[in-house]
Every structure is written in C-alpha cells, then in structure tokens.
Amino acid sequence: MSPGPPSCYDPRVTSDPIGLYLHIPFCTAKCGYCDFNSYAGHEHLIPSYTGTLLKEASLWRATVGQRPVATVFFGGGTPSLSPVDEMRAILDGLRATFAFAPDAEVSLEANPGSLSEQYLRGLREAGFNRLSIGVQSFDDEELVVLDRIHTAAQAKEAYAAARAAGFDNVNLDLIYGLPEQPLAAWERSLEQALALAPEHLSLYALTVEEGTPLARDIARGRVTPPDADAQAEQYEWTQDRLARAGYEQYEISNWARPGRRCAHNLLYWRNREYLGLGAGAHSYLDGVRFSTVLLPQRYQELVDESLAGIEDGRGVMRQVAGAEQITPELAMADELILGLRLVEGISRAAFADRYGRDVREVYGGVIDEFTGYGLLEETATHLRLTRRGRLLSNELFQRLLPQPAEATA
Ligand code: SF4
Structure with missing residues (x-):
C-alpha cells in the first residue's frame, strides 16, 4: 500500500521513547562493495546540509512532540567527515527541538581515515557517548580489496585516539567472508580486534550488492565471489571465539560486553519507532514507514519547499519519497523478522500484548x-x-513476509 507522502501527521498521544537517525551521505571515496546512499566528492555540501538537517528536524517537531529521544545515531556515509563544529551544531539543534532522555545514547559512525584525537575530544564534549569505528579488516591487503581509505595501523591509532578522548563505549565493525579469504586470515583480523578490547563488535559477512563495482568485477571474472561455506565456517568459529572472550552475542551479527548492547539498533530489532533525518533516511513513525529522497541536493531543495509549504499553510513533507501505512499483518511480520534477529528471540507474551493474538495463531x-x-x-x-x-x-524471514495480497489488504 502506498498512500503517498504524509502531510503533517497528527501528533500521537504516546509517551513511547523514540530514536533519531541522521544520515550524512558524504564519503572521501566510494568503497567497491558499498550500495549505501553515499557520495564521494560532495564534501562542499556539508555546511548547508547540516542546516537542512535541522530544518527537517523542525518540520517533525510537532509530530514527535514530547516523546523522549532515547537514542541518536549518526550514520552514513562518513559522518566523521563533518567538522566538529557542524556535529555540535546538529546535536545542539536536536536537543533544542526534541525532548532528549537524560541518559540518551548518542552514537557516531566513524571512518578510521578521518579521525584525530582532537576531533574525537570535540565530539565527546559535544555530547557523543558512543563511537562505531568502521575498521572492516586488520589486513592491509584486504583493506585495498575493499577500497577502504585507511590502513590497519590507522584503525588502531583511531581506536587509541577514541580512548584518549574519553570514549568508553566503542564498537568495531568488521567484515568477514571476503573473496578467497581463508579462515586463518579472518582469525587474525578478529584476534587483533579482541586485543583492543572494544565494548561491542558488529561482524558482517560480505554480501555482493547489485550495481556495485564488486558485483561488476565478479561478473567479469576479475574477483572470486564470496564462498557461502567459507562464510559459514568463519561465522561458526566467530561465535565460539567471542563467547570464550566474554562477549554476549545478542543479535545475528552483533556482540557486546554485558550492558553494552547498542540501544539504538535494539530499537529497530524490537520494532519500535524512530525518525530518520537526511537524504535517503528511513523512518517508522505513527504506524507509517517512509523514506526521504536519495540525492542530497534534491533533499535540501525539498526540505526548503516543505518549510515554504508550512508557511503557506500546506505543510506537506515534500522530502518524503515513499510511505507505507503498516497494517497489523505487516506489523506482526516485521515484529518477527526483526525480533528473531535477536538471540533472545521474541517474547510470546509481549507479542500477544501488542497484537492481541498469540504468535502461534498467526504463524x-x-x-x-x-x-x-x-x-x-x-x-x-x-x-x-x-x-x-x-x-x-x-x-525463514522470506516465509514470514505477508503475500502481496495480504500486504495490500
Ligand atoms: S565509507 Fe562506508 S558508506 Fe562510504 S563508501 Fe565506504 S562503505 Fe560506503
């Protein structure tokens, strides 16, 4: 079902906490495997884009109302390309617009190639309290294969700088199952990550996304495709190794020290609501899932038009590219597909409370x-x-999706 862009929702009377996601779509270079909404060579847009994010936040102020903001996540792209003053301005602006919970988790994704201790100190002072560093590998040759702009040594320096700057909640992102990567090579990378003792690890198998340079290289026979059996073997080893190292696996691809799970991502997996700001950001708000236009410049133009529209009394969210009213059938499917990613799974009592039906009755x-x-x-x-x-x-997740007839009912 596609009801079209929402036109200023009625603020819902709910006190449920909410998450904020901010998409900053700029990168120094585009990695060959990446199909995220990110653009190289557009850094000159960063200052005006910061202003647009805050304008967009103001458009949603009445809808979000006094719902406490429990988590904020700056993703991209490479948010750490933005100067610290821009990051502080965004965070201050968000605090002035929404009702932050006193203990809100405020995370930033960072590329090791764009971090210094001084920059990280500035972020910490601005109120960021969680850092997610995109290391991807501790092998320089693998980093070249992935088109990353940093070396393994720079990743370790970035981690040390984060600690020195006062970040006590750090995630490292790594990718396994690279083309022709033997188990021993993955073991070496993960052991180097463990030696740093981060609070959290996000470990993803490399996937080949259509339209990426990696997919083209594989199609032309220049690169060997990732091997599913090798990825499974690496995943099995990883689960055992991290359990021995004292990390709790709490989601298919995420491990944490006790008490250090990512509160923002938990909100997604628990099928809770969040507002995404920025080009290509996704939202789930007042029972509607929607996303904004992808191109940064178009996004900026449309936010300006939305503001002008409000001044004209129209109040249409022109930057919203598509929206879907979530039916109870879709909401139940989402609850399972997202919730089953968590190792604890879904609570049958919570499902029955939320939907008035036993999970067995439906599935x-x-x-x-x-x-x-x-x-x-x-x-x-x-x-x-x-x-x-x-x-x-x-x-399993494929089978849980409602058939098209059910989804549009
Ligand atoms: S740094 Fe991240 S978002 Fe940017 S191109 Fe590489 S993988 Fe994509």
Whole structure:
C-alpha cells in the first residue's frame, strides 16, 4: 500500500521513547562493495546540509512532540567527515527541538581515515557517548580489496585516539567472508580486534550488492565471489571465539560486553519507532514507514519547499519519497523478522500484548515447519532461532513476509 507522502501527521498521544537517525551521505571515496546512499566528492555540501538537517528536524517537531529521544545515531556515509563544529551544531539543534532522555545514547559512525584525537575530544564534549569505528579488516591487503581509505595501523591509532578522548563505549565493525579469504586470515583480523578490547563488535559477512563495482568485477571474472561455506565456517568459529572472550552475542551479527548492547539498533530489532533525518533516511513513525529522497541536493531543495509549504499553510513533507501505512499483518511480520534477529528471540507474551493474538495463531504453520528443520525453537516464553537458524535466517524471514495480497489488504 502506498498512500503517498504524509502531510503533517497528527501528533500521537504516546509517551513511547523514540530514536533519531541522521544520515550524512558524504564519503572521501566510494568503497567497491558499498550500495549505501553515499557520495564521494560532495564534501562542499556539508555546511548547508547540516542546516537542512535541522530544518527537517523542525518540520517533525510537532509530530514527535514530547516523546523522549532515547537514542541518536549518526550514520552514513562518513559522518566523521563533518567538522566538529557542524556535529555540535546538529546535536545542539536536536536537543533544542526534541525532548532528549537524560541518559540518551548518542552514537557516531566513524571512518578510521578521518579521525584525530582532537576531533574525537570535540565530539565527546559535544555530547557523543558512543563511537562505531568502521575498521572492516586488520589486513592491509584486504583493506585495498575493499577500497577502504585507511590502513590497519590507522584503525588502531583511531581506536587509541577514541580512548584518549574519553570514549568508553566503542564498537568495531568488521567484515568477514571476503573473496578467497581463508579462515586463518579472518582469525587474525578478529584476534587483533579482541586485543583492543572494544565494548561491542558488529561482524558482517560480505554480501555482493547489485550495481556495485564488486558485483561488476565478479561478473567479469576479475574477483572470486564470496564462498557461502567459507562464510559459514568463519561465522561458526566467530561465535565460539567471542563467547570464550566474554562477549554476549545478542543479535545475528552483533556482540557486546554485558550492558553494552547498542540501544539504538535494539530499537529497530524490537520494532519500535524512530525518525530518520537526511537524504535517503528511513523512518517508522505513527504506524507509517517512509523514506526521504536519495540525492542530497534534491533533499535540501525539498526540505526548503516543505518549510515554504508550512508557511503557506500546506505543510506537506515534500522530502518524503515513499510511505507505507503498516497494517497489523505487516506489523506482526516485521515484529518477527526483526525480533528473531535477536538471540533472545521474541517474547510470546509481549507479542500477544501488542497484537492481541498469540504468535502461534498467526504463524503456527511456519513455526512448525522451521522447528522441524531445526532452525527455530520454542521455549515456554520465547520463540527464537537456533544456532543453525542464525546461519539460514533469510529462508525463514522470506516465509514470514505477508503475500502481496495480504500486504495490500
Ligand atoms: S565509507 Fe562506508 S558508506 Fe562510504 S563508501 Fe565506504 S562503505 Fe560506503
């Protein structure tokens, strides 16, 4: 169902916490595997883009109302390309616009090639309290294959600078299952990450996204495609190794020290609401999922038009590119697809509370089928993936999606 761009929702009477996501789509260079909404060579837009983010925030002020902002996440792109004064201005502007929870988690994604201790100190003083460093690998040759702009040594320097600047909640992002990457090479990378003792690790298998330079290189036979069996072997080893190192796996691709789970991402996996600001950002607000236009300059023009529209009394969110009213059927499917990513799974009681139906009443057939395959398990209180199910979760998630007829009903 596509009802078109929303025109100023009625503020909902709810006190549910909300997350804010800010998309900063600028990068120094485009990595060959990346299909994110990010652009190289547009850094000159950063100052005006900062202003637009705050204008867009002001457009949503009445909709969000007094709902406490529990988490803020700056992603991209490479948010750490923005000067510290710009980052402070955005954060101050958001605080002035929305009601931040006193203990709000404020995260920033950072590229090791664009970090200095002075910059990180500035971020810490501005109120950022969690840093996610995109290391991807501790092998310089692998970093070249991935087109990353930094070396392994720079990643370690960036980590040390983050600690020196006072960040005590740091995530490292790494990618495994690279073309022709032997298990031993992945082990070496992960061991170097563990030696740094971060609070959190996000570890993703390399996926080949259509339209990327990596996909083209594979199609032309220049690069060997990632091997699914090798990725599975690396994932299995990783789960065991991180358990021994004292990290809790709490999601298919995420591990944390006790008490250090990423609150912002938990909000997604628990199917809670969030507002995305910026070009190509996604939102889930007042039961509607929507996204903004992708191109930064077009996004900026449309936000200006939205503001002008409000002055004319029209109040249409012109920067919104597409929206979908979430039916109860879609909301239940989302709840399962997102919630089953969590190792604890979904609480049957919470599902029944939220939707007024028992999860078995809705999905009994699929649950029996995938329990039979050994991919799902039911406990007295929860429904969750088995260890094998975490490897093959996409098969199950496909089956949980409502058929098109149901989705548009
Ligand atoms: S730095 Fe991140 S967002 Fe930018 S091109 Fe590379 S993978 Fe994509």
